[in-house]
Amino acid sequence: MTTLPHSTTKKLGLVIDLDTCVGCHACVISCKGWNTENYGAPLADTDAYGSDPSGTFLNRVHSYEVQPPQGEAQLIHFPKSCLHCEDAPCVTVCPTGASYKRVEDGIVLVNESDCIGCGLCAWACPYGAREMDAVEKVMKKCTLCVDRIYNENLPEEDREPACVRTCPAGARHFGDFADPDSNVSKLTAERGGMDLMPEQGTKPVNKYLPPRPKDTLSEGAGDIDILAPYLEPVAQEAKGFLGWLDKTLEKL
Amino acid sequence: MHPAPSVIFFTVFSGIGFGLLTFLGLGYPAVTGWSAFAFFIIAYLCAVGGLISSTFHLGHPERAVKAFTQWRSSWLSREGVCAVIALITMALYGAGLVFFGQRWGILGLIGAIFSLLTVFTTSMIYTQLKTIPRWNSPLTPAMFLSFSLAGGALLASQVKWAMALIAISGVIQVVVWMQGDGALKSSGTTLATATGLGTKGDVRAFEPPHTGTNYLLREFAFVVGRKHSMKLRIISFVLMVVLPVLLLALPFTHWLALLAVISHVGGALASRWLFFAEAEHVVGLYYGKR
16 A cells, blocks of 8 residues: 555645735634544644643644845745645655555545554655644644545535635635646646645645735835825924934034 | 654664674574573564564554555565564574574575665665655665674674774764765755745745644754764764774773673764754754754
8 A cells, every 4th residue: 555656546635825825824723623523533732721732733834934135025824734745755654554645536644543653654754744643643644634525415615625615815725636627727827836845856736826026115106195295294304402412413 | 853762772772683693694603502592692682672662662553563564665664574584584593503503504694684684674764764864875774784783793702893894884974974964955955945935035934833842843853962963973983983993902801892892882872862863854944943
């Protein structure tokens, strides 16, 4: 089982729009909620109300500052979960066959009853997508909500990953990258979707849409100038004691 | 990387144990009867003790037998298979020497080959990881194999071999340290490639995903000992290489040899601690750490 399939029928994955993400962490919470209550071992929290809280999460939102050579710095919120790589190094290192990539849709999963908790798959993943659960002692990772997307007991609009369903900004998109006409393939082509750490050779399925450049402050300055004459500073020169102080200090 | 004591003990002691089994398998020293029994007990205590200690870091050691199934793709699985073949073969070979006074050379040769293969497969578990550029180098198996053979020769009382192999392992160790220090940089993986934002400008980690710690930071962003790494390297090198070679150069007594073994093992443990503590996993970049 730990050898990778040569190709998969579908390539299910996510497009994450770094231009749209507002960094609200709603995807983190909905992911934790769904995956704690449903498929597999729950995602443990340890010392949740104490001084050293820690927990298992399958999706986390980082924030980065990007300073372009010219112009304003940009703050970019950066959700990160399993990228369901085509050449997933986490799968081939597994000694028990617990980790596998599905031939039918390319989802990378862990069979928890076979996992010995050696942690080697987490070592092999460059993205930090796998976390050993501190209580269950098995490896947890994003399942692409495999128990939602095919679940006929759910209304059709809910048959997508919890993070995508909950995102209030529409920054996450779910679809089949093997189909060139799918929403995710089109978005990736239009917006120049990129791979994370391409040099690691993992061929991630999930793509990230780069943030658009920020509006510059000088652009559009002319549009708001109607009231500007009334907002000119009235006191051009200091008078009285401060005026004297200003002049005296200038002379020194 | 977090330096788990169980894995440090496992790699050092099983390495030395399998090194000793290699020498015994090749007939050095050519012992039979009770003295063979003593040598084999030491070798098995090291090798099996190390293997057992490695199961302490497993979340579910009761399922460990499943790890023998994926030898086609997984180095960890291959290590398990090689270790079992080596231990069984060497047990039969040892029984011949101890109980029948017979040296079944073919069994010894097969056992020696699988003992070395076990050490090699152990090293490949680390070498295969592109995520840890410091380990992702042919120097890693060279280091593990040279340590194993040096320790094995020392325990097998092959004084000349031990001196030469310890010196070779010392040279490899120094090259490993020198090359390793630039490995992350030359791997080309940076926060810029990790986020894909490098084309826009300089990327800086602004805020981590949470205020507390997590599994990833505990396991991969271990930085506690790094500021002492130069001192530890010197201590390790003196204990592992300089002292044992000097002690072995003196006229041979068992006490001096014992001192050489203790010093070498102590130095090897320090070196293996550094092997883990100094290793930078690329996931640390996402947290602005290395």
